[in-house]
Amino acid sequence: MISQHSRHCTVELQALPSRIGQVRRIVSAQLRYWHLDPLIERAVLGVTELLSNVHRHAEPDKMCTVEIELLLGRLTVSVHDNDPRLPVVQDAELFATSGRGLAMVAAVSESWGVRPHGESGKVVWFTLPASSAAVPKISPYDAGQPQPQAQQCDAGRRPATRGRRSEHAPARSAVAG
Numbered sequence: 393m394i395s396q397h398s399r400h401c402t403v404e405l406q407a408l409p410s411r412i413g414q415v416r417r418i419v420s421a422q423l424r425y426w427h428l429d430p431l432i433e434r435a436v437l438g439v440t441e442l443l444s445n446v447h448r449h450a451e452p453d454k455m456c457t458v459e460i461e462l463l464l465g466r467l468t469v470s471v472h473d474n475d476p477r478l479p480v481v482q483d484a485e486l487f488a489t490s491g492r493g494l495a496m497v498a499a500v501s502e503s504w505g506v507r508p509h510g511e512s513g514k515v516v517w518f519t520l521p522a523s524s525a526a527v528p529k530i531s532p533y534d535a536g537q538p539q540p541q542a543q544q545c546d547a548g549r550r551p552a553t554r555g556r557r558s559e560h561a562p563a564r565s566a567v568a569g
Contacts, residue, residue: 399426399462407446407454407473415458416440419469426462431520434500435460435469438518441493442471445516450475462522466502470517478506478514 401422405411416436423432439458446456456473481494494516497504501518509515 401460403458405456405458407443407450407456409447412440412443412447415443419458419460422460423467428462428467428522431467431522434520435467437500438497438504438520439469439471441497442469442516442518445479445493446471446473446475449477449479451477465522467520467522468517469520470515472509472513472515474513476508476512476514478508479516 401418403415403418405415416439419436419439420432423429423435439460443456443458447454450456450473453474456471459468459470459472461468461470479494481498482492494504497518500520502521504516504518506514506516
């Protein structure tokens with residue numbers, strides 16, 4: 393399911409390699425929609441690393457939720473999965489082909505962390521500063537006024553046509569896995 397409220401976007405998925413590319417495109421489109429183009433490269437790299445960790449390490453399943461939120465000049469990207477084991481930053485060998493994901497997230501972000509989520513999960517997150525030049529001015533609608541129309545997280549979607557879901561229906565992934 394994909395949903396958005398003001399400057400918040402959520403994508404639920406199974407962290408499979410084929411789905412990670414889709415989430416990268418969704419994050420890129422959403423940040424373009426929010427006029428945060430300078431953050432795209434770092435946000436996409438970070439979310440790729442976090443989803444790759446879910447794919448490689450999460451038990452008992454690969455289901456997860458990616459959230460991006462713009463609040464008070466900070467973009468926060470988080471990934472919630474159903475594995476309570478907390479990740480650890482590793483010192484990767486010079487020629488190792490894996491083990492650098494969290495170190496890369498730490499290198500490209502302003503801050504990052506992990507917290508338990510309930511009894512059977514965790515959230516791994518990172519933040520990026522959103523410069524005042526990149527953040528659009530707040531409209532009356534962003535300040536708690538009623539929204540004229542609910543918007544979906546898929547900022548790059550095509551207009552609805554016959555046989556497609558209504559613009560007001562929640563977006564749901566039909567891709568298995």
